Amino acid sequence: MKRFLKINAVDNVAVAIADDLKAGEVVEIDGQAITLLEDITRGHKFALRDIAQGENVIKYGYPIGHATEEVKQGGWIHSHNLKTNLHDNLEYTYDHKSYTIDYPKRDDLKVMGYLRKNNTMGIRNELWIVPSVGCVNGQAQAIAERVKRECDCSHLDDVRVYTHNYGCSQLGEDHANTQHALAALVKHPNAGAVLVLGLGCENNQIASFKEVIGEWDEERVKFLIAQEVEDEIATGFEICKELVEKTREDKREPLPLSYLRVGLKCGGSDGFSGITANPLVGLFSDWLIAQGGTTILTEVPEMFGAETILMDRAINKEVFENTVCLINDFKGYFRKYDQPIYENPSPGNKKGGITTLEEKSLGCVQKGGAQQVVDVLSYCQPIVKNGLNLLQAPGNDLVAASSLALSGCQIVLFTTGRGTPFGAFVPTMKISTNTQLSQFKANWIDFNAGTMVEDEEPQVVLERLIEKIIATVNGEPLKHEKTGFKEIAIFKTGVTL
Numbered sequence: 039m040k041r042f043l044k045i046n047a048v049d050n051v052a053v054a055i056a057d058d059l060k061a062g063e064v065v066e067i068d069g070q071a072i073t074l075l076e077d078i079t080r081g082h083k084f085a086l087r088d089i090a091q092g093e094n095v096i097k098y099g100y101p102i103g104h105a106t107e108e109v110k111q112g113g114w115i116h117s118h119n120l121k122t123n124l125h126d127n128l129e130y131t132y133d134h135k136s137y138t139i140d141y142p143k144r145d146d147l148k149v150m151g152y153l154r155k156n157n158t159m160g161i162r163n164e165l166w167i168v169p170s171v172g173c174v175n176g177q178a179q180a181i182a183e184r185v186k187r188e189c190d191c192s193h194l195d196d197v198r199v200y201t202h203n204y205g206c207s208q209l210g211e212d213h214a215n216t217q218h219a220l221a222a223l224v225k226h227p228n229a230g231a232v233l234v235l236g237l238g239c240e241n242n243q244i245a246s247f248k249e250v251i252g253e254w255d256e257e258r259v260k261f262l263i264a265q266e267v268e269d270e271i272a273t274g275f276e277i278c279k280e281l282v283e284k285t286r287e288d289k290r291e292p293l294p295l296s297y298l299r300v301g302l303k304c305g306g307s308d309g310f311s312g313i314t315a316n317p318l319v320g321l322f323s324d325w326l327i328a329q330g331g332t333t334i335l336t337e338v339p340e341m342f343g344a345e346t347i348l349m350d351r352a353i354n355k356e357v358f359e360n361t362v363c364l365i366n367d368f369k370g371y372f373r374k375y376d377q378p379i380y381e382n383p384s385p386g387n388k389k390g391g392i393t394t395l396e397e398k399s400l401g402c403v404q405k406g407g408a409q410q411v412v413d414v415l416s417y418c419q420p421i422v423k424n425g426l427n428l429l430q431a432p433g434n435d436l437v438a439a440s441s442l443a444l445s446g447c448q449i450v451l452f453t454t455g456r457g458t459p460f461g462a463f464v465p466t467m468k469i470s471t472n473t474q475l476s477q478f479k480a481n482w483i484d485f486n487a488g489t490m491v492e493d494e495e496p497q498v499v500l501e502r503l504i505e506k507i508i509a510t511v512n513g514e515p516l517k518h519e520k521t522g523f524k525e526i527a528i529f530k531t532g533v534t535l
Contacts, residue, residue: 040492041056041059041065046098046099049098053081055310056080061077082116083309087111094123101396103123116388116391120393120394121394122380122394135350149292149295149511156225161510165194165231167181167274168200168234169201169234170205170220171205171240172205172206175201181199181278185278188279189279191282193286204530205240208533211532213242220234222420222444231258231282232259235270236264237263257284258284260280296330296424299447300322301334301445302319302334302442303438303442303452304340306387306435309390310390311401311453314490315470320405323405324409327407335348340395342395345365347403348403352411360414361411383398417529418441435458436462437529448464450462452469454469454470454475455470457475461523461524467506470486471487484510
């Protein structure tokens with residue numbers, strides 16, 4: 039197993055891979071002997087040569103900030119001596135780049151999914167109750183519990199209420215965000231049937247909410263307003279009982295990989311995220327797009343410092359300009375609330391070895407692989423172009439994962455170096471950046487990418503990941519699905535009345 043790694047030929051730092059790099063140890067990199075001046079924790083960086091005060095520190099082949107003091111060869115580089123170079127809005131120039139992606143088309147390879155009336159694919163068949171407002175969360179839960187007690191739901195993957203606190207006391211864009219999020223939830227193909235439960239006096243009136251939903255399958259989506267019936271739990275149960283029977287008709291069938299839409303997310307990142315799990319997910323993204331499928335990259339604040347990599351891969355000038363707006367508009371969102379744009383990474387990120395936002399972002403965007411960016415989506419906007427899409431959403435794990443699913447992803451790949459048990463309302467596959475985490479939190483982690491620094495070739499790990507994803511798409515439950523940890527988080531941007 040490697041004990042340290044220089045990622046790019048031009049880097050002036052290396053990353054500790056092992057736990058036992060001690061002060062005084064002599065390591066050899068690129069033919070030169072380097073004496074470590076301090077203990078270097080796994081995932082953290084040390085200098086490959088003397089770095090002057092003010093000089094850029096280079097990792098992944100790009101600057102990740104500048105040294106705030108002189109760092110001697112073999113010295114530890116972290117928050118005490120490295121600071122971001124990032125600042126406010128920048129001027130960008132379109133410098134189109136494209137890369138050769140050498141993955142053959144696998145027309146023989148199919149996935150087993152549920153083909154819906156609108157020609158989208160579900161990878162789960164579930165009954166969902168969607169409250170139009172948080173006031174009826176309890177009634178929705180009572181209906182769901184009665185359905186599970188009294189109906190034969192053995193053919194369904196789940197009966198679930200997606201509770202939230204919104205739908206009233208919101209204004210303008212904030213209210214519209216909630217409506218569009220709930221409308222996307224109602225129409226998601228992983229739901230075989232949906233009951234929308236309203237109260238009757240909320241801002242998110244069922245009549246106006248239907249206008250936001252647009253077209254829907256009237257046999258599979260039903261509406262109930264609690265204030266208009268004597269017993270909303272009994273009435274809701276009768277509606278759900280009919281929906282359960284309707285979903286009994288649904289069967290999996292072989293469908294092309296082009297139907298698959300995958301969200302790309304990282305959380306609880308560490309010093310290995312940009313070395314193992316994120317590059318692996320990037321390889322999968324390239325492979326799936328070569329099969330005609332779609333991936334979405336979000337976490338806009340975690341593109342800051344690496345945004346030009348994505349801009350240069352925009353398929354045309356319009357997509358480039360939309361990407362510039364995506365970045366600058368999100369910076370404006372921070373300024374609107376008087377918040378620092380670069381208040382990132384998190385304490386957990388720093389403990390894992392990430393120092394600056396540039397470093398985090400350069401690792402984060404690797405999940406997008408090397409394919410061209412074909413579209414930029416606003417929050418909750420449905421996918422219209424197959425290929426790599428960018429999506430407006432924050433870095434927050436629950437909100438970002440929900441946002442990916444709300445734009446139409448049937449599954450989210452979630453890379454993590456620290457671990458987390460949560461799940462979005464679609465299957466959320468936890469991919470560990472290091473083997474230690476996968477062993478310690480085996481009840482959380484679905485796939486281990488840590489073997490990529492343990493001498494397993496990336497293409498071999500990719501083949502295993504493809505097999506795991508296809509098995510999940512075909513119905514194999516992930517860890518969070520087994521525990522029932524599934525939820526929706528809506529992006530809230532405004533005042534509450």
